[in-house]
Amino acid sequence: MLGHTTRSLFHVREYAMSSIINAVHTAVSGLNAQSHAFTDLSNNIANSQTTGYKASTTSFEDYVTNNELANDGESLSDSVAATTRQHTDNQGMVTTSTNSTALAISGNGFFNVVQATGQSNDSTPVLGTQQYYTRNGDFSQDKNGYLVNTSGYYLEGYNVDATSGTLGTSLSAIQVPSTIAFRPTESTKLTATGTLDSSSSKTVDMSTTAYDSTGAASTVDLSWTKLSDTTWAVKDVNDTTGTSNSATVTFDSSGAVSSVTSQDSTGASSTSSSSFNYTGSPQDMTVSLSGVTLGSANTVSMTSDSVTTGTFSGISMETDGSVMATFDNGYSQLVAKIPLTTFADPNSLSAQNGQAYTATSQSGSPQINAVNTNGAGTLTTGSIEESTTDLTGDLSKLIVAQQAYGANTKVVSTADQLLQTTLAMIQ
Structure with a gap:
């Protein structure tokens, strides 16, 4: 028992x-x-x-x-x-920042950024090849002119080539150094001034430098030929046919221009009181002749309305993603364009230090979009996106x-x- x-x-x-x-x-x-x-x-x-x-x-x-x-x-x-469940697709509140170069995204996009892996001998950063994505748009310029956020990530975009003035097609870190040169503005008007010798039958030449939209320079050559005591012909020296960009200029009894009958490169004719349309290379422009008079000497010359000099004063950010260099002459010029990247499943991105992420097989491939296209979102300048906590x-x-x-x-x-x-x- x-x-x-x-x-x-x-x-x-x-x-x-x-x-x-x-x-x-x-x-x-x-x-x-x-x-x-x-x-x-x-x-x-x-x-x-x-x-x-x-x-x-x-x-x-x-x-x-x-x-x-x-x-x-x-x-x-x-x-x-x-x-842990991520919510990277949640929109944070956009608030105004005292930092004028800060950007806030309202939408699904991310900034493309990279990290520095070291420094070269001249203290410029050596940037890594690993692609990161972030919503921290609190960017400022470092001593080398790069746009870096508060987590130390370098903003990438499409940079304008300093030589050709054209926008690039591959992402690279945006750098706007203080030594950036001012690109001459596009020429829209050529102005001729001076006198033509009414007693001379000699052909008189005048030329100037004109600039296209990228700042590239071209020489425009025009010549004057006397037809009568009160009538002169002006034409483009580089036109071998003798019909394009040509005009007949009539002077009144005081020696001032009274009318201009012209023909452009398309063969179209027009009559003006003091100017004619120049078409073709480097671009279409207006040639003003009101400053030319008949006199006793050939002193005619020509200038363009392009602004050719300026000193860099800072940068500004635009809502379309444009990064503009500003100059002391009041002009600003495009130096880079910021795109935004979207993912099929942003919540599957791999979180990294400093509010940054990397792509995964679950998140889908990165899709690079222009601002305000394909759901990438809009940009608010001088603002930041707050934490979603x-x-x-x-x-x-x-x-x-x-x-x-x-x-x-x-x-x-x-x-x-x-x-x-x-x-x-x-x-």
Whole structure:
């Protein structure tokens, strides 16, 4: 009889210990899950003032393991796990910044950025090849003229070639050094001034330098030929046909221009009181002849309305992604264009330090878009995108997580007491 009782107590102890240990295992998984939640919440709270930060949430899921309490082949959940869920597609509030070169995105796009991997001998950064993406648009110029955000990432875009003046087609770090040269503005008007010798039959030449939209220079040569005492012909020296960009100029009795009958490169004729249309290379322009008079000497000359000099004074950002160099002559010129990159699933991007991300197979391939196209979003200048942390909500969740953590510790404490009681049963 005593042996039967001992065996019964042994089975009770084994079953009880198994149940208690299972309870401890469940409670420990709960402690780990709530610790994970603490980490996510504390990270959100710590970054509540971080520009471009995207708050994350914690997702809980139950696990079904080999549970001896299950009956009839059924399984019971006896564990929990926690995972961090990113919300990089959440829009943060756009607020005004004191930084005039700051940019905020309203939409789905990301800035293309790279990191420096070192410095060269002249202290210029050596940029890495790893492509990063960020919503932290708090950019400022560093000592080398690069646009760098507060996390140390270098902004990339399409740079304007300093020689040709054309916009590039591949991404590179945007640099606007203080030594940047002013590109002459596009010529729209040529102005002839001076006198023509009314008594001379000699052909008189005049020329000037004209600039196209990229700042490239071309020489425009015009010549005057006397037709009569009050009529002269002016034409483009480079036109071999003698019909393009030519005009007949009539002077009045005082020697001033009274009318201009012209023919452009298309063969179209027109009459004006003092000018004619120059068409062709480098571009279409107006040639004003009102400053030419008949006199006793040939002193005619020609100038263009292009502005050719200027000193760099800073940069400005435009809402279409244009980065403009500004000069002390009041002009600004395009030096780079900022695109935005989108992803099929931005929440699957891999988070990196400094509010930056890298692409993954789950996020999909990066799609580079112009600003305000294909859902990439718009840009607000002189502004930043605030953190998406809901401080009040996360503090409330922190209290709930604390209570859940305490409840799980109570389970462990109670299980320990039960285990000690069970072990004492047969002693």
